[in-house]
Amino acid sequence: MTTCRLCGSTSLAGVVDLGATPPCERFLTAGQLDEPEVTYPLHLRVCTDCWLAQIPPLITPEDTFTEYAYFSSYSTSWVEHAREFVKESADRLALDDGSFVVEVASNDGYLLRHVVERGIRCLGIEPSKNVGQAARDSGVPTVTAFLGPEVGATVREEHGPADLVVANNVYAHIPDVVGFTKGLRALVADDGWVSIEVQHLLTLMEHNQYDTIYHEHFQYYTVASAQRALAAGGLSLVDVELLPTHGGSIRLWARPQETAGEPGERVGRVLAEEKAAGLHELSGYTEFAARVARVRRNLLAFLVEAAEQGKTVVGYGAPGKGNTLLNHCGIRADLLRYTVDRNPYKHGRFTPGTRIPILPPERIAEDRPDYVLVLPWNLRQELTGQLSFVRAWGGRLVFPIPTLEIVEVSR
Structure with a gap:
């Protein structure tokens, strides 16, 4: 990417480079798990003339x-x-x-x-x-x-x-x-x-x-x-x-x-x-990339420690933002057994890149995991209420952003 899409300037400065990921809504069917999966660079830059932050248009709408x-x-x-x-x-x-x-x-x-x-x-x-x-x-x-x-x-x-x-x-x-x-x-x-x-x-x-x-x-x-x-x-x-x-x-x-x-x-x-x-x-x-790296390290440290202790961690939600987080952190099903979503369209599919199974929400009550990682953190109030039932077995919620937070669900 060499020019700003708004003003045409060539003065673009890097903000944060998240590596390469698949498109965040390209959920995989079981039949696609043995097929190649295309990834695209995810590098945010800012135009120092008009200050529009942007990524390259590598995929089309x-x-x-x-x-x-x-x-x-x-x-x-x-x-x-x-x-x-x-x-x-x-x-x-x-x-x-x-x-x-x-x-x-x-x-x-x-x-x-x-x-x-x-x-x-x-x-x-x-x-x-x-x-x-x-x-x-x-x-x-x-x-x-x-x-x-x-x-x-x-x-x-x-x-x-x-x-x-x-x-x-x-x-x-x-x-x-x-x-x-x-x-x-x-x-x-x-x-x-x-x-x-x-x-x-x-x-x-x-x-x-x-x-x-x-x-x-x-x-x-x-x-x-x-x-x-x-x-x-x-x-x-x-x-x-x-x-x-x-x-x-x-x-x-x-x-x-x-x-x-x-x-x-x-x-x-x-x-x-x-x-x-x-x-x-x-x-x-200039300091944003360092703060992003800290979020990644903290989440991975928690997941690795939970796995070492024999604790079960599952996800809630399969939003686009969650797939950026999962791919950037390199999280796979050994650390996050599965995630659930209310949208039936996603049931039986797998997250892009990380290939974590997506199941119906009822699965959480059946399996009674120790932790539920909330991927659509922006819906915290709504989802805390929806997930209040995890307190029945002492389950806790995990919010990865803005900083890692482990929450005991109150009555």
């Missing part, structure tokens, strides 16, 4: 999202987050039965179902055929497409301009960030709003959340770099919210440049926080 293993509705806390967003947005923007809402990367309709319930006209744009069909089956109008300027213009022509365009957890997933942003601008009405949620690079680095670096995520945003990316597509950032989701996210509120006006006070405040953390200069990135 079509490789990942045509058939996708992630269904948003399996996270109850995420569905509730979406419901609250719809309620707040409807109030904030005075959305009613005469409005039109479009969500890009709408997954299985986890968010737009709440729009449908309010009687507001809506449309999902979802590239994955299988999850898009699940949305249609639940009554959410959905087209199968990857957003770009042409698709945005076609949807606008067929359905009209959108009062609100939502793009949650997708702005990091597209290598053509300028083209995608132009697609958002094509969708939104000239006086409309665009709402984007994406992980905040500030919290990613402060809390060692390096497992969220994987091949589906092509870039990692500060508010400063997001502001530049939006401008490149004809949108202006007018407000920002700091959210706890995914370990720390930003909700960007943008409008067409012609009608946006000046950014609000919260934009300036978050920009100042980023600058104070050193993320608008190279110095803020």
